[in-house]
Amino acid sequence: xxxxxxxxxxxxxxxxxxxxxxxxxxxxxxxxxxxxxxxxxxxxxxxxxxxxxxxxxxxxxxxxxxxxxxxxxxxxxxxxxxxxxxxxxxxxxxxxxxxxxxxxxxxxxxxxxxxxxxxxxxxxxxxxxxxxxxxxxxxxxxxxxxxxxxxxxxxxxxxxxxxxxxxxxxxxxxxxxxxxxxxxxxxxxxxxxxxxxxxxxxxxxxxxxxxxxxxxxxxxxxxxxxxxxxxxxxxxxxxxxxxxxxxxxxxxxxxxxxxxxxxxxxxxxxxxxxxxxxxxxxxxxxxxxxxxxxxxxxxxxxxxxxxxxxxxx
Amino acid sequence: xxxxxxxxxxxxxxxxxxxxxxxxxxxxxxxxxxxxxxxxxxxxxxxxxxxxxxxxxxxxxxxxxxxxxxxxxxxxxxxxxxxxxxxxxxxxxxxxxxxxxxxxxxxxxxxxxxxxxxxxxxxxxxxxxxxxxxxxxxxxxxxxxxxxxxxxxxxxxxxxxxxxxxxxxxxxxxxxxxxxxxxxxxxxxxxxxxxxxxxxxxxxxxxxxxxxxxxxxxxxxxxxxxxxxxxxxxxxxxxxxxxxxxxxxxxxxxxxxxxxxxxxxxxxxxxxxxxxxxxxxxxxxxxxxxxxxxxxxxxxxxxxxxxxxxxxxxxxxxxxxxxxxxx
Numbered sequence: 001x002x003x004x005x006x007x008x009x010x011x012x013x014x015x016x017x018x019x020x021x022x023x024x025x026x027x028x029x030x031x032x033x034x035x036x037x038x039x040x041x042x043x044x045x046x047x048x049x050x051x052x053x054x055x056x057x058x059x060x061x062x063x064x065x066x067x068x069x070x071x072x073x074x075x076x077x078x079x080x081x082x083x084x085x086x087x088x089x090x091x092x093x094x095x096x097x098x099x100x101x102x103x104x105x106x107x108x109x110x111x112x113x114x115x116x117x118x119x120x121x122x123x124x125x126x127x128x129x130x131x132x133x134x135x136x137x138x139x140x141x142x143x144x145x146x147x148x149x150x151x152x153x154x155x156x157x158x159x160x161x162x163x164x165x166x167x168x169x170x171x172x173x174x175x176x177x178x179x180x181x182x183x184x185x186x187x188x189x190x191x192x193x194x195x196x197x198x199x200x201x202x203x204x205x206x207x208x209x210x211x212x213x214x215x216x217x218x219x220x221x222x223x224x225x226x227x228x229x230x231x232x233x234x235x236x237x238x239x240x241x242x243x244x245x246x247x248x249x250x251x252x253x254x255x256x257x258x259x260x261x262x263x264x265x266x267x268x269x270x271x272x273x274x275x276x277x278x279x280x281x282x283x284x285x286x287x288x289x290x291x292x293x294x295x296x297x298x299x300x301x302x303x304x305x306x307x308x309x310x311x312x313x
Numbered sequence: 314x315x316x317x318x319x320x321x322x323x324x325x326x327x328x329x330x331x332x333x334x335x336x337x338x339x340x341x342x343x344x345x346x347x348x349x350x351x352x353x354x355x356x357x358x359x360x361x362x363x364x365x366x367x368x369x370x371x372x373x374x375x376x377x378x379x380x381x382x383x384x385x386x387x388x389x390x391x392x393x394x395x396x397x398x399x400x401x402x403x404x405x406x407x408x409x410x411x412x413x414x415x416x417x418x419x420x421x422x423x424x425x426x427x428x429x430x431x432x433x434x435x436x437x438x439x440x441x442x443x444x445x446x447x448x449x450x451x452x453x454x455x456x457x458x459x460x461x462x463x464x465x466x467x468x469x470x471x472x473x474x475x476x477x478x479x480x481x482x483x484x485x486x487x488x489x490x491x492x493x494x495x496x497x498x499x500x501x502x503x504x505x506x507x508x509x510x511x512x513x514x515x516x517x518x519x520x521x522x523x524x525x526x527x528x529x530x531x532x533x534x535x536x537x538x539x540x541x542x543x544x545x546x547x548x549x550x551x552x553x554x555x556x557x558x559x560x561x562x563x564x565x566x567x568x569x570x571x572x573x574x575x576x577x578x579x580x581x582x583x584x585x586x587x588x589x590x591x592x593x594x595x596x597x598x599x600x601x602x603x604x605x606x607x608x609x610x611x612x613x614x615x616x617x618x619x620x621x622x623x624x625x626x627x628x629x630x631x632x633x634x635x636x637x638x639x640x
Contacts, residue, residue, distance in 0.1 A: 003427040004416050095392045098401040099411050155429060257430050309429040313415065 005097045006159045007311030012093035013163035016109070016140055019086035019116075021171040022051055023136040026073050028204035030129060032197065033066050043201065044069040050178045050205070053079050070129065075120040083136060087116045100156045104146040112139040155256055158249040162305065165249070169242035170298050175205050176229055177291045183222040184287065199225055206237045226287065227279040239294060240274045246301070247271050253309075261308035266301050314593040315577040322574065323506045324593060325489060329481040330441045333612040333632075334363060334597050335399035338406075340634040341610070356639035358609035363597065364406035366608075367439075370601035374473045375436045383436035386410045386426060388417075390442050390458045395627070400441050414442075419462040424472045437473045438463075444478050486569045487513055487535040509574060515566035523570040524561065527554050530570040532561065545622060547573050576622055579633065581615060591616045593624050594635065609637040 029047040033040040044064040048057045053072070056079055061068045075084045091113040094106060101109075115135060124132050151157050176183070182198035199220060203209040206229070215234065216224050232238045247267050254260045282290050306312060314324050341360055345352060368385060375383035389400035391413050404411035416426050417435070425432035440447065446456040451464040466472050482488060490511040496504040512519040512530075523530060532544040544557045561568055578589035596611040613633040614624035624630040 001429050002410055002412065002416050003429055004413070005410075006429045092392065095397070095401075099405045259430065310427050310431075313427060 001100070001155055003310030003313070005100050006155070006309050007306065008093045008097035009100060009156060009159040010163035010305070010311070012090050012097065012109070013160045014167040015086040015090035015093065016112075016143055017164050017167040017171070018081060019083045019090065020137060020140040021168070022073055022081060022083050022086065023133050024207055025051055025175075025205050026070055026129075027133050028201050029069065030066070030133075031204060032201055040066065046178045048073070050174050051081055052174060053081050056080075066126070067123075071123050074124060074132075084116055084120050087113050102146070102150040104150045105143065108139075108143040108146040112143055115139055153252075155253055158252050158256075159309075161249045162246055165242040165245035166298060166302055168237055169239050169246075170295065172206060172229060172237050172239055172242070173291055173295050173298065175202060176226070177288070177295065180288045180291060183226050184283075196220070202229070208235060208237065211235065223279050223283070226282065230282060230290075231274065231277060231279060243267070243270055243274055261304075263301060263304040263308045266297070266304055270297060270301075314574070316574050317577075321506055322509050323492070323504075324509060325486065326483050326492070327595075328476055328483040330443060330476070331595075331597070332396045332399055332441070333595055333614075333626075334608075335402040336626075336632045337597065337608075337610055337612045337635070338363060338402075340612075340632060344634045355636070358637045358639055360608055360610035363608050364403060366599055366606050367403065368407040368409065370599040370603070370606065371437045371439055371473075371475055373601040373603040374475055376470050376473055378471065379436040384434060385437045385439065386412045386435045388412055388414070388438050388440040388442050390446070394441075396441065403439075409439075414457065414459050417460045417463070419460065419466055422466060422469060422471055424460065424463060424466050435472065437475060439475050444481055447474070447478060485535050486511075486533055486537070487515070487566075490569060509571045512570040513566075514561060514568040514570060519570075520561070520565045523568075524558055527558060527561075529573060531573050532557065532568050532570045534567055535569055545573065548622075573622075576616075576624075579613070579615065581617070581631070581633075583619075588619070590619070591622050591624065592633070611635045 025047050029044055032043045041064040044066065048054055048064065048069055051073060057069075057072055060072070060076075060078060072079050073082055076082050077085060079085060091109055094101060094109045098106060116139065119132055119135060147157075147160065151160070179198055179202050182196070182202070199222070200209060202225065203212050208228070212220075212225070212228055215232070216228065228235055229238055231240045233240055233244070235241055247270075250264055250267050254264060315321050337360055371385045372383045385407070386409055387400055387404045387407075389397060389411055391397065394400070401411055410426060412426050412435075417424055418427070418432075419425075420432055423434045424438065425434050442458050445453045446458040448459045448461065448464040449456045450461050452459075463472070463474075464478070467474055467478070489508070490513055493504050493508050496502070512523050514520045514523055514532075523532065526546075527544070528546045528549070530544075530546045532546070534542045537543060544553065546554065549557070576591040576593055579592050580587045581590045583590075592613050592615050594611050594613050597608040599606040599608070613635045614626065615631040615633055616622055616624045617629055617631045626632065
């Protein structure tokens with residue numbers, strides 16, 4: 001496969017994942033804004049921070065209001081990570097790697113872009129927001145479904161998986177990074193555990209408020225939530241889960257190509273860390289430090305892959 | 314093109330980077346889905362072998378020093394080119410890589426493409442990039458679409474470029490006017506298809522005639538394509554004719570002129586129902602050291618505007634599926 005094609009696949013799936021994650025962040029923020037009267041501005045601020053677009057937002061707006069944040073995250077061309085920008089870049093990459101995709105996948109990603117282009121042509125009214133966010137999730141589910149149902153399990157699939165998992169791990173890690181202080185053991189004194197708005201927001205941002213309860217019998221403690229987000233091998237958005245997907249895909253590539261690279265060592269080291277890690281140990285080293293290290297490692301891994309598989313020359 | 318029941322003419326030759334074959338294939342696919350009964354009632358020769366034959370022709374053109382199955386790739390200017398769909402379509406159908414200039418480099422005297430497993434040698438490059446942009450070291454120095462040094466590799470016989478650089482000379486409309494003689498010189502036989510009568514404006518007598526009859530002639534630039542830079546006399550205003558005459562006098566050898574022919578029409582489904590529109594036909598021929606392969610079909614181009622003779626898709630023309638029936 002051409003290095004450019006591998007890079008195109010990787011970025012196509014990173015951007016698809018990003019557009020879906022951004023929609024999910026908006027959904028969580030919107031719910032808080034609707035159900036809590038106090039201080040929605042600081043909630044929206046942490047949503048913008050989590051999306052990693054603080055500086056471009058601040059350059060445009062002075063305050064964090066629902067209308068501005070939702071518009072900026074959904075459809076502002078000045079925001080390179082907005083849902084629309086991401087869907088557009090996903091499609092541009094898909095066009096570039098058109099020959100590596102099945103017709104079904106290409107049509108799904110093209111339709112994703114067309115539907116969003118029409119839906120997001122004008123600012124979205126508050127009353128329409130739930131429908132629009134639902135559409136975004138459904139369109140990206142169609143792409144993923146076409147992917148799983150029709151693509152050959154070759155290196156093409158591996159690079160797509162790596163892109164998805166890396167972006168998803170980055171997203172989950174950034175959610176923890178912004179809200180880590182609410183998960184520190186001392187935070188339990190702030191309010192009664194069952195009523196912790198912040199925890200609910202975190203779980204909603206990864207669409208896991210129900211699965212968490214189901215797995216943990218509603219035992220909401222900061223340690224349980226952190227364990228769920230970082231180490232749970234059953235939760236498809238946990239750091240450990242994403243890291244395993246990357247390890248698996250690297251394994252397939254190594255077997256397929258009969259060739260290993262520095263990126264294989266990086267992921268192996270990360271996997272070894274996860275295998276022997278408990279949430280108590282994470283709190284011992286410091287949750288914030290752990291997450292910061294993880295984000296840096298994840299970024300470095302991305303750059304290593306680009307170099308090892310010659311995405312750019 | 315056809316002007317009467319049995320009157321077929323050759324209007325032009327396309328040997329540079331001829332496009333449109335993907336429309337031929339997709340038109341047929343669409344027709345098969347929409348009118349399956351037509352195909353069960355009529356024995357229509359299939360065109361779907363084209364990509365396979367193209368790959369075979371390209372492989373047969375590999376350099377002599379290529380051992381094993383030749384590696385073929387398509388060179389595209391990229392996703393912003395209007396024919397990008399066709400490039401990726403053909404790469405997909407042939408099962409070959411679709412490369413851009415920046416995927417390629419010269420290494421050890423060969424052209425290699427950057428893959429996830431390392432650099433891989435290309436033996437045959439089906440290029441859909443114009444000559445001028447192929448190699449910034451040999452041609453347009455500002456080109457970002459080509460591969461620096463590819464012409465050296467080509468001259469050393471280490472890669473086949475198809476169509477070969479320079480074949481565009483056959484597209485030149487002044488060369489076209491000599492085609493009947495060229496055919497006879499090389500084959501010893503008269504050409505089967507007639508040429509359209511062509512006046513070379515570089516010749517004084519012809520120029521005089523053309524200037525006197527501009528309102529009845531079609532005047533074209535010798536290197537033009539896409540239906541641009543031409544004058545359709547009968548459809549032009551007085552002012553347009555005067556302006557064009559000035560251009561013609563200034564640089565006569567840049568132009569040829571032909572009588573306005575009445576292209577045949579086919580029915581199309583217009584807003585008000587069935588209506589006749591002018592068409593021409595673009596057949597596709599593959600030529601390699603192993604022989605010639607004429608595709609039993611082609612691209613019929615339709616001028617969608619009433620009375621218009623401009624069939625180019627870049628100017629709003631449409632296309633039609635074209636059948637060759639089994640005997």
